[in-house]
Amino acid sequence: xxxxxxxxxxxxxxxxxxxxxxxxxxxxxxxxxxxxxxxxxxxxxxxxxxxxxxxxxxxxxxxxxxxxxxxxxxxxxxxxxxxxxxxxxxxxxxxxxxxxxxxxxxxxxxxxxxxxxxxxxxxxxxxxxxxxxxxxxxxxxxxxxxxxxxxxxxxxxxxxxxxxxxxxxxxxxxxxxxxxxxxxxxxxxxxxxxxxxxxxxxxxxxxxxxxxxxxxxxxxxxxxxxxxxxxxxxxxxxxxxxxxxxxxxxxxxxxxxxxxxxxxxxxxxxxxxxxxxxxxx
Numbered sequence: 001x002x003x004x005x006x007x008x009x010x011x012x013x014x015x016x017x018x019x020x021x022x023x024x025x026x027x028x029x030x031x032x033x034x035x036x037x038x039x040x041x042x043x044x045x046x047x048x049x050x051x052x053x054x055x056x057x058x059x060x061x062x063x064x065x066x067x068x069x070x071x072x073x074x075x076x077x078x079x080x081x082x083x084x085x086x087x088x089x090x091x092x093x094x095x096x097x098x099x100x101x102x103x104x105x106x107x108x109x110x111x112x113x114x115x116x117x118x119x120x121x122x123x124x125x126x127x128x129x130x131x132x133x134x135x136x137x138x139x140x141x142x143x144x145x146x147x148x149x150x151x152x153x154x155x156x157x158x159x160x161x162x163x164x165x166x167x168x169x170x171x172x173x174x175x176x177x178x179x180x181x182x183x184x185x186x187x188x189x190x191x192x193x194x195x196x197x198x199x200x201x202x203x204x205x206x207x208x209x210x211x212x213x214x215x216x217x218x219x220x221x222x223x224x225x226x227x228x229x230x231x232x233x234x235x236x237x238x239x240x241x242x243x244x245x246x247x248x249x250x251x252x253x254x255x256x257x258x259x260x261x262x263x264x265x266x267x268x269x270x271x272x273x274x275x276x277x278x279x280x281x
Contacts, residue, residue, distance in 0.1 A: 002038055002279040004245060005226035008213055009272070011044045011051070013232040014249060017268035019054035025273040027058060032276060041065065041216055043209040045201075045235055047108055047115045048073060049135045065212030067108055068203055068235050070161035072212040082215035083110060085159035086204045090184060094163060094202055095155060097179040098123075103172055105202075107151060108162040111137065117154055125167030125194055163202040167194030176200055187235075208238035230264075230275060232256050247275050 009015050016022055033040050042064035044051055051064050052075050061076040072082030086094070098105045104119040106128070111117075114137040122129060129136070137154075163184075165173055173188055177200060180186040184202045191199040217224040229236070229243035232252035240246045240259040248260035249271050257263065262278055265271030 002036055003226060004038060004228045004279045005223040006039050006041060006213075006217065006228070007033060007275065008041045008043050008227055008229045008239065008243065010231040010233065010236055011042060011046060013252065013267055014230045015267065015272050017266070022058050023270035023273070025270045029273040029276055030060065036279065038279065039220065039222065041213065043212060043231070043239060049115050051075070063216060065209050065216070067161045069207045069209045069211045070108070070203065071110055072215055081219050082212045083159065084204065084207055084211060085110065085161050086184070088156055090204065091155050091160035092152065094180060094184045095152060097183050098163070098176055101172070101175040101179045103165065103176050105163040105165055105176070106132070107155060107160060108164070110159040110161060113137070117151055117158070119151060123168060123172060124165050125197070127194070128166040165200045167191045167197045167199060170198045173198035173200045209236065210238040210242050213239065213242075228275060228278060230272060245278050247278060
């Protein structure tokens, strides 16, 4: 009998290297978890659609914590098991901080149809807007899509889960970073997808993936002291700190590697499959 009550995995850099490929050994390992009756929970910074659709291509629909702990959804049923949006006043204060430096962010929301609300000219990379596609409710958008007439009004009536500016020049990202200090939890870094450009994300204060793990454990009567986590980034620190078994890919962020109880091969080498021997560790 396994000593692990739950396996929690990050996606990018942990489960997969790119979301269009999962090595056969990793898929087999996931099915092995099912045979052992060990639940699998995804914990990612991705939004709903960009989490659900790639996993579905591999025939997977696990429960998932998304946007770094803002929302938890059973991807098979659409049921929410965790929701931690900004208080309305904090969401509006964050939006006003962006506006104060002349910027219009991507606003992540919990809406029946849309993952995000954006203006007609959002301050994010054009390729990011294209990738959002029909999951974005656009201010003054085409008639075939919902027009969000006023982002600020929409935010007062729809749960706001986060903000971003992805693949933008550093000066506006730095201006937003300064304006948001003391307002929300804000992160600024080099963009992975857009070399030479910046990416900025903002989340509610003191929020992490671990919040969603605790909610999932409480719902399913699982022992949160027996969690195995597979993760690789600075947004995984709380998750790794609290997990009993911490499997970290060899090329992970140094802060994640410092917390590892076990170092596994990189995602591109199918390292995720190496967690199976750790279930009884």
